[in-house]
Amino acid sequence: xxxxxxxxxxxxxxxxxxxxxxxxxxxxxxxxxxxxxxxxxxxxxxxxxxxxxxxxxxxxxxxxxxxxxxxxxxxxxxxxxxxxxxxxxxxxxxxxxxxxxxxxxxxxxxxxxxxxxxxxxxxxxxxxxxxxxxxxxxxxxxxxxxxxxxxxxxxxxxxxxxxxxxxxxxxxxxxxxxxxxxxxxxxxxxxxxxxxxxxxxxxxxxxxxxxxxxxxxxxxxxxxxxxxxxxxxxxxxx
Amino acid sequence: xxxxxxxxxxxxxxxxxxxxxxxxxxxxxxxxxxxxxxxxxxxxxxxxxxxxxxxxxxxxxxxxxxxxxxxxxxxxxxxxxxxxxxxxxxxxxxxxxxxxxxxxxxxxxxxxxxxxxxxxxxxxxxxxxxxxxxxxxxxxxxxxxxxxxxxxxxxxxxxxxxxxxxxxxxxxxxxxxxxxxxxxxxxxxxxxxxxxxxxxxxxxxxxxxxxxxxxxxxxxxxxxxxxxxxxxxxxxxxxxxxxxxxxxxxxxxxxxxxxxxxxxxxxxxxxxxxxxxxxxxxxxxxxxxxxxxxxxxxxxxxxxxxxxxxxxxxxxxxxxxxxxxxxxxxxxxxxxxxxxxxxxxxxxxxxxxxxxxxxxxxxxxxxxxxxxxxxxxxxxxxxxxxxxxxxxxxxxxxxxxxxxxxxxxxxxxxxxxxxxxxxxxxxxxxxxxxxxxxxxxxxxxxxxxxxxxxxxxxxxxxxxxxxxxxxxxxxx
Numbered sequence: 001x002x003x004x005x006x007x008x009x010x011x012x013x014x015x016x017x018x019x020x021x022x023x024x025x026x027x028x029x030x031x032x033x034x035x036x037x038x039x040x041x042x043x044x045x046x047x048x049x050x051x052x053x054x055x056x057x058x059x060x061x062x063x064x065x066x067x068x069x070x071x072x073x074x075x076x077x078x079x080x081x082x083x084x085x086x087x088x089x090x091x092x093x094x095x096x097x098x099x100x101x102x103x104x105x106x107x108x109x110x111x112x113x114x115x116x117x118x119x120x121x122x123x124x125x126x127x128x129x130x131x132x133x134x135x136x137x138x139x140x141x142x143x144x145x146x147x148x149x150x151x152x153x154x155x156x157x158x159x160x161x162x163x164x165x166x167x168x169x170x171x172x173x174x175x176x177x178x179x180x181x182x183x184x185x186x187x188x189x190x191x192x193x194x195x196x197x198x199x200x201x202x203x204x205x206x207x208x209x210x211x212x213x214x215x216x217x218x219x220x221x222x223x224x225x226x227x228x229x230x231x232x233x234x235x236x237x238x
Numbered sequence: 239x240x241x242x243x244x245x246x247x248x249x250x251x252x253x254x255x256x257x258x259x260x261x262x263x264x265x266x267x268x269x270x271x272x273x274x275x276x277x278x279x280x281x282x283x284x285x286x287x288x289x290x291x292x293x294x295x296x297x298x299x300x301x302x303x304x305x306x307x308x309x310x311x312x313x314x315x316x317x318x319x320x321x322x323x324x325x326x327x328x329x330x331x332x333x334x335x336x337x338x339x340x341x342x343x344x345x346x347x348x349x350x351x352x353x354x355x356x357x358x359x360x361x362x363x364x365x366x367x368x369x370x371x372x373x374x375x376x377x378x379x380x381x382x383x384x385x386x387x388x389x390x391x392x393x394x395x396x397x398x399x400x401x402x403x404x405x406x407x408x409x410x411x412x413x414x415x416x417x418x419x420x421x422x423x424x425x426x427x428x429x430x431x432x433x434x435x436x437x438x439x440x441x442x443x444x445x446x447x448x449x450x451x452x453x454x455x456x457x458x459x460x461x462x463x464x465x466x467x468x469x470x471x472x473x474x475x476x477x478x479x480x481x482x483x484x485x486x487x488x489x490x491x492x493x494x495x496x497x498x499x500x501x502x503x504x505x506x507x508x509x510x511x512x513x514x515x516x517x518x519x520x521x522x523x524x525x526x527x528x529x530x531x532x533x534x535x536x537x538x539x540x541x542x543x544x545x546x547x548x549x550x551x552x553x554x555x556x557x558x559x560x561x562x563x564x565x566x567x568x569x570x571x572x573x574x575x576x577x578x579x580x581x582x583x584x585x586x587x588x589x590x591x592x593x594x595x596x597x598x599x600x601x602x603x604x605x606x607x608x609x610x611x612x613x614x615x616x617x618x619x620x621x622x623x624x625x626x627x628x629x630x631x632x633x634x635x636x637x638x639x640x641x642x643x644x645x646x647x648x649x650x651x652x653x654x655x656x657x658x659x660x661x662x663x664x665x666x667x668x669x670x671x672x673x674x675x676x677x678x679x680x681x682x683x684x685x686x687x688x689x690x691x692x693x694x695x696x697x698x699x700x701x702x703x704x705x706x707x708x709x710x711x712x713x714x
Contacts, residue, residue, distance in 0.1 A: 007700050007701070009650075009656075009660070011700055012660060012699050012700045012701055013660045013663055013696060013699060014693045014695055014696060015693070015700075016696040016698060016699060016700040016703055019700035019703070019704070020700070020703060023704065023707065035704045035708070037653075037701060037705075038653055040650050040651060040652075040653065040656040041646075041650040041656070043650060045646065046643045046646045046650070048603055048622065048625075049625060049629070049639070049643065050622070050624075050625030050627075050628055050629035050630070050635070051629055051630075051640075051643040051646075051647070052626050052629075052630065053630065053647075054643045054646065054647035055646075055647060055650075057647055057648075057651035058647065058650040058651040061650075061651045061652075061653075137602070137604035137605060137606065138604075138605070141604070141605040141606065141608070142605055166270070168560075168606065169562040169565070169606075170562045170602045170604035172562070172602060173602060174601070174602025174604065175602075175603075176682075177601070177602045177603075178685075178686060179682045179685035179686050180599055180685075181252075181563075181599060181600060182688060182689055183249070183252060183253060183256065184252060184256075184563055184566055184567060184600070185602075185689065186689045187256060187566040188562055188563070188565075188566060188602075189690070191566075213692075213693060214690065216691075216693075217686070217689075217690030217691040217692060218689065218690040218691075220675065220690070220691040221677075221689065221690050221691050
């Protein structure tokens with residue numbers, strides 16, 4: 001299956017290993033990966049801060065770049081949600097609205113694509129240890145991808161899961177919120193780190209680069225022995 | 239108490255309130271209990287999503303036809319001998335109520351819980367007239383005794399207080415000598431209030447939903463106080479926000495079911511009261527005079543705008559009970575009687591951006607509020623809409639942020655700039671980088687690294703790796 005990868009700016013610049021794992025997992029599943037070099041950021045940081053007009057150029061750029069893709073896959077629930085939001089943002093624009101609608105229907109978050117499009121639930125991954133999973137807000141509530149990550153993770157050999165207390169609470173990232181309201185963000189991420197620590201997990205797994213950068217950055221600052229992993233890296237472990 | 243409850247700036251309030259470990263423990267505990275109960279109640283009812291859609295449909299229909307239903311409500315209540323007053327402003331509302339009170343020689347006034355009367359500062363106005371005003375909802379009663387401590391939650395106003403603090407308030411103000419056991423505290427309040435009920439001149443209630451077909455005011459309580467407030471005194475005044483209306487008792491039932499389940503996980507509250515005008519011949523009880531005050535106070539300005547859906551709100555606080563920001567900062571930080579996500583949307587609309595422009599940013603846009611809302615208000619989208627208005631229409635964003643976002647717009651949308659920027663990032667960040675981590679830096683990096691490590695940009699970006707990989711020469 002031909003898959004066009006939307007890697008996200010965070011992965012491109014800061015988490016290249018997550019990108020590599022995504023490619024390797026998908027190739028192992030028989031996908032032929034295309035990566036349009038024209039891709040930039042989806043526009044979410046500026047958009048969510050209220051700079052709607054400023055972010056539209058980035059959105060148009062992304063719509064154009066991915067116009068010819070058959071299927072778009074991205075290792076981020078939040079960025080996939082943003083691609084699907086474009087149609088609402090351009091809903092009064094007769095030119096861009098139909099193009100945004102076409103983009104939306106062919107965009108999939110990575111685990112959703114593996115489970116619901118490829119129909120694969122066990123990817124043959126192996127990783128030894130105890131893990132806990134943080135369900136990211138945009139992925140679960142806005143994109144509606146709730147079960148696919150755990151379906152895949154539960155089939156990872158050697159991994160035992162401990163539920164994360166108050167898993168539904170946001171980790172405190174929120175894009176520019178993390179710096180604009182840093183004092184509140186700190187309390188939120190601390191509660192998340194404390195919850196992860198309570199589980200006794202070796203790994204905290206998530207499916208969104210932004211949240212993982214936030215939680216991981218706090219875990220490192222506090223010197224906690226928990227390894228933060230993107231789900232693509234877990235699925236690529238063997 | 240007006241809508242605005244203090245003079246402090248949002249950030250100062252947050253810093254102060256986050257020090258209050260008791261409050262934070264109480265809020266976190268309450269959130270977890272109320273969330274679980276709400277989810278259980280929804281599960282038990284079944285088809286929750288259909289009920290939500292039905293609730294949304296009812297609220298939307300009423301807002302789209304508000305003039306019609308307000309007219310029907312007023313006409314039906316007047317037919318029953320009730321008086322109806324439309325108040326455009328808080329002053330008009332309190333002015334009318336003051337006249338009614340004075341005309342009836344009212345000195346002792348009993349109130350059931352009502353957010354809209356807080357919003358219009360009714361108690362202060364009546365107290366200035368020399369009236370004794372007594373709140374009868376237990377939570378509100380505690381706050382009133384405690385030198386008018388403001389509410390921190392729209393359903394559980396005294397959520398921020400523990401039983402020991404409440405005992406101290408009672409000992410101080412009511413000569414209470416018992417323990418901090420909730421049963422003993424509640425019994426004492428009940429005995430004290432019972433005497434007040436019997437000697438009150440005027441009863442004032444809010445309104446959960448007015449029912450247009452009969453001209454009734456519908457109220458839900460768990461303490462039965464709304465019934466006593468409305469039955470015993472000779473004169474009865476109900477105050478409602480102009481949007482709190484349903485066409486018939488059929489829709490009333492749907493919304494009450496959504497309200498009680500979403501607020502506290504109950505199928506029904508202990509008491510549901512419907513007040514329909516003054517006592518008629520042959521009635522065993524009820525007031526001799528009945529007034530309904532319908533308050534606009536900025537609501538009609540929201541109608542027809544992109545924010546109209548906020549008026550669907552049924553004041554259940556489900557959004558507050560799941561908000562991870564409210565969880566840490568508590569209700570008082572918002573500086574408004576309407577806290578949490580609903581407050582962060584509604585307060586700037588009613589009170590303006592001058593005092594409340596920080597509130598829409600007090601959210602990660604995690605959408606827990608939108609998910610919990612029983613009438614499907616897209617709360618996180620409205621918070622975002624506020625940000626857009628603040629930036630684009632009001633031009634109130636800081637200059638540095640504007641420039642950064644302009645640069646973002648250019649950089650993110652242009653390949654050469656994105657490519658150059660992302661390629662140079664590792665080199666630019668090098669002075670701050672140690673072991674692939676950045677622990678301090680300038681600008682937004684400073685705000686980030688005060689709390690957490692920031693990852694150093696990869697020396698080889700993903701796209702560089704992919705190019706090699708595609709050629710078959712990349713790292714496998």
